[in-house]
Amino acid sequence: MTDPAGPADLVFTGGHVHTVDPELPRADAVAVRGERIVAVGSAADVAGLIGRGTRVVDLDGRLLLPGFQDAHIHPISGGVDRLQCDVRDARGRDGVLDKIREYAAAHPDDDWVIGSGWYMADFENGTPRREDLDAIIPDRPALFPNRDGHSTWVNSTALALAGIDRDTPDPTDGRIERDPDGTPTGTLHEGAGHLVERLMPEVTAEQMADGLHLAQAYLHSLGITAWQDASLRPEDEAVYRAAAEAGWLTARVEGAMWWDRSRGDDQVEELIERSRTGSAGRLRLNSVKLMQDGVLETFTGAMIDPYLGGDGSPTDNRGISFIDPERLAVWVTRLDAAGLQPHFHAIGDRAVRECLDAVAAARATNGTSDTRPHIAHIQVIHPDDVPRFSALGVVANAQPYWACHEGQMDVLTIPFLGPERSTWQYPFRSLLAAGSRLAMGSDWSVSTPNPLLEIEVAVTRVADGSRGEREPFLPEQALTLAEAIRAFTAGSAYVNHLETETGTIQAGKLADLVVVDRDLFAPDAGPIGDGRVLATFVGGAAVFEGPALG
Numbered sequence: 001m002t003d004p005a006g007p008a009d010l011v012f013t014g015g016h017v018h019t020v021d022p023e024l025p026r027a028d029a030v031a032v033r034g035e036r037i038v039a040v041g042s043a044a045d046v047a048g049l050i051g052r053g054t055r056v057v058d059l060d061g062r063l064l065l066p067g068f069q070d071a072h073i074h075p076i077s078g079g080v081d082r083l084q085c086d087v088r089d090a091r092g093r094d095g096v097l098d099k100i101r102e103y104a105a106a107h108p109d110d111d112w113v114i115g116s117g118w119y120m121a122d123f124e125n126g127t128p129r130r131e132d133l134d135a136i137i138p139d140r141p142a143l144f145p146n147r148d149g150h151s152t153w154v155n156s157t158a159l160a161l162a163g164i165d166r167d168t169p170d171p172t173d174g175r176i177e178r179d180p181d182g183t184p185t186g187t188l189h190e191g192a193g194h195l196v197e198r199l200m201p202e203v204t205a206e207q208m209a210d211g212l213h214l215a216q217a218y219l220h221s222l223g224i225t226a227w228q229d230a231s232l233r234p235e236d237e238a239v240y241r242a243a244a245e246a247g248w249l250t251a252r253v254e255g256a257m258w259w260d261r262s263r264g265d266d267q268v269e270e271l272i273e274r275s276r277t278g279s280a281g282r283l284r285l286n287s288v289k290l291m292q293d294g295v296l297e298t299f300t301g302a303m304i305d306p307y308l309g310g311d312g313s314p315t316d317n318r319g320i321s322f323i324d325p326e327r328l329a330v331w332v333t334r335l336d337a338a339g340l341q342p343h344f345h346a347i348g349d350r351a352v353r354e355c356l357d358a359v360a361a362a363r364a365t366n367g368t369s370d371t372r373p374h375i376a377h378i379q380v381i382h383p384d385d386v387p388r389f390s391a392l393g394v395v396a397n398a399q400p401y402w403a404c405h406e407g408q409m410d411v412l413t414i415p416f417l418g419p420e421r422s423t424w425q426y427p428f429r430s431l432l433a434a435g436s437r438l439a440m441g442s443d444w445s446v447s448t449p450n451p452l453l454e455i456e457v458a459v460t461r462v463a464d465g466s467r468g469e470r471e472p473f474l475p476e477q478a479l480t481l482a483e484a485i486r487a488f489t490a491g492s493a494y495v496n497h498l499e500t501e502t503g504t505i506q507a508g509k510l511a512d513l514v515v516v517d518r519d520l521f522a523p524d525a526g527p528i529g530d531g532r533v534l535a536t537f538v539g540g541a542a543v544f545e546g547p548a549l550g
């Protein structure tokens with residue numbers, strides 16, 4: 001049989017096609033013409049579509065998935081981090097210092113040496129020292145925030161430039177790590193880091209564009225075809241729009257415009273206008289990012305009941321609601337009425353509840369809209385609030401890579417939540433069981449953007465770095481591989497308002513596809529996170545292709 005519309009441009013055959021389409025969950029072959037999928041089925045179903053000009057990819061038993069969509073990510077800053085001295089892949093103190101030495105030598109003319117991504121556990125007491133940096137960079141200021149951005153490592157030149165010495169008091173929003181005699185050691189916590197950061201050369205628009213370019217190539221190499229940028233400032237928007245207009249924005253991007261919490265409703269009209277005029281190419285601006293609290297490790301996550309002290313007794317600290325909850329309800333109602341999507345950051349159970357209450361207020365006033373509000377991070381959810389996600393049509397936007405036992409969880413979180421609330425963390429299974437929609441994302445560059453590593457933790461609840469060594473974290477909340485893949489594809493496509501065109505492999509949809517080097521569903525596939533992406537397609541065009549595809 002030959003198709004009257006002509007042969008396909010691209011055919012995948014001979015593999016496991018995991019479609020995420022409940023009507024036809026599994027197939028062997030897919031045909032693509034132009035930017036769309038034209039057939040999904042068996043080798044026989046696509047045979048008639050293979051012509052002389054058709055590229056045929058023999059999957060050879062490997063896996064074809066819909067493109068991954070990251071529902072909460074910061075690609076521009078992540079890319080800029082990678083342009084600078086990124087030590088995320090270095091192992092141990094010596095590995096980090098080697099990486100910095102190499103970078104400093106390769107950039108002798110930079111006025112500052114700037115990098116990021118060290119891990120607290122690699123240094124004694126979690127706090128690296130200035131002398132280590134001084135030995136490598138004696139004559140220029142050097143500044144390195146850690147992986148989560150809450151602590152900053154600097155050298156003596158940077159301390160001197162900022163005028164920080166043993167007589168400098170701690171700022172109200174931070175702490176200077178000191179030796180017993182008061183001398184700064186070189187680690188600055190939270191707001192103390194700003195004392196040096198404010199002197200740093202500003203990131204230019206050109207560096208931001210280079211960062212986005214690098215980030216996009218990196219994310220495509222991991223199988224990511226679309227994302228939601230979780231904090232779009234006007235200057236980020238300009239970088240994306242320029243990329244779209246120049247024709248190199250190959251990813252599909254939903255931008256969550258940053259809600260400036262130092263301002264009020266006066267910004268609503270501006271956001272509506274940006275949403276109306278900001279779209280270009282594959283860029284859409286329909287979302288607004290509302291950051292409702294901080295993080296548990298610094299006790300800024302907003303909790304219903306107080307944190308416990310180090311000795312297990314209650315304190316009077318319930319964390320911080322960054323936006324007054326009554327105002328949050330008013331603003332979310334306005335944004336929802338204007339057709340804008342609320343994208344919340346909520347970590348503590350009170351912050352989650354305040355965001356749900358705000359959506360409930362919007363629903364009561366506006367009726368059920370199609371704005372698809374979503375709450376990112378959802379670290380602690382009060383059990384009473386779990387069913388409210390589906391009842392209110394709020395998507396749970398999970399960062400599954402955090403749902404495991406590691407230093408931040410075991411040392412900095414569980415003791416301060418106590419035994420009961422510790423079991424309310426990352427309740428992905430309970431959310432699904434209650435009928436919620438689940439989307440997934442990485443929060444890169446806080447954590448790895450590799451969806452296969454994140455999916456592994458969603459399934460095993462064990463960090464890839466401690467496979468076989470640690471107990472799973474709340475294993476009753478684990479997902480199946482198919483559920484986690486669904487969240488990372490169709491689930492995130494839904495929050496991006498892209499689900500009618502992407503998110504599953506179905507005839508008629510856009511050909512956003514990923515080839516993985518092994519069938520992850522096979523019993524001998526090995527750890528999920530060891531899988532490698534061989535090729536990524538957006539709208540039928542290869543945006544990443546490794547040599548091993550064949």
Ligand SMILES: [Zn+2]
Nearest residue numbers: 072074230443
């Ligand atoms: Zn984020």
